Amino acid sequence: MATEDDEYDGYFIPKGTAVIGAAWSILHDPEVFEAPEEFRPERYLKDGQIDPGVRDPVVAAFGFGRRMCPGRYLSDNSLYSIVSSVLAVYNINGPVDELGKPKQLEANYTSGLLSYPPPFNCTIEPRSKAAEFLIRGLSD
Numbered sequence: 001m002a003t004e005d006d007e008y009d010g011y012f013i014p015k016g017t018a019v020i021g022a023a024w025s026i027l028h029d030p031e032v033f034e035a036p037e038e039f040r041p042e043r044y045l046k047d048g049q050i051d052p053g054v055r056d057p058v059v060a061a062f063g064f065g066r067r068m069c070p071g072r073y074l075s076d077n078s079l080y081s082i083v084s085s086v087l088a089v090y091n092i093n094g095p096v097d098e099l100g101k102p103k104q105l106e107a108n109y110t111s112g113l114l115s116y117p118p119p120f121n122c123t124i125e126p127r128s129k130a131a132e133f134l135i136r137g138l139s140d
């Protein structure tokens with residue numbers, strides 16, 4: 001909520017206006033991210049380290065100001081733990097055709113307040129015998 005009259009980029013914002021941050025646009029800005037629609041996690045890295053010159057998604061992904069998401073550290077650390085545990089033991093690959101040849105997987109997302117990929121096929125296999133042993137041991 002604008003607590004006083006303001007101006008941004010030539011637009012007058014009267015006191016009392018509800019202002020909502022455009023997180024999607026901020027995180028898909030083609031002037032900041034090359035090919036923003038493409039899934040390129042390596043865009044955040046330089047020489048194997050996080051590149052501080054690339055916009056950090058935290059500036060918008062969890063909201064803004066005093067009402068910013070209080071669960072951001074929990075979700076960040078949980079996702080790191082989940083993704084690294086899964087990748088440590090599984091190979092995940094795109095779909096294959098009836099001859100076993102890899103099929104191109106398209107990056108589609110639904111539109112709306114919550115955007116997510118529609119269902120797609122993929123293969124998930126243990127990375128090794130040792131990984132399979134570990135997975136089966138965990139389910140006992």
Ligand code: HEM
Pocket residue numbers: 061062063064065066067068069070071072074075076
């Ligand atoms: C990737 C995971 C998550 C994302 C992307 C996310 C994103 C957000 C966003 C955009 C907001 C609105 C902030 C605003 O009004 O500016 C929010 C609020 C909130 N989130 Fe999350 N969140 C995540 C995970 C979590 C988790 C794990 C928890 C709790 C354990 C949580 C608890 C909350 C609460 C309580 C609010 C309301 C804060 C308030 O209005 O003061 N979130 N979140």
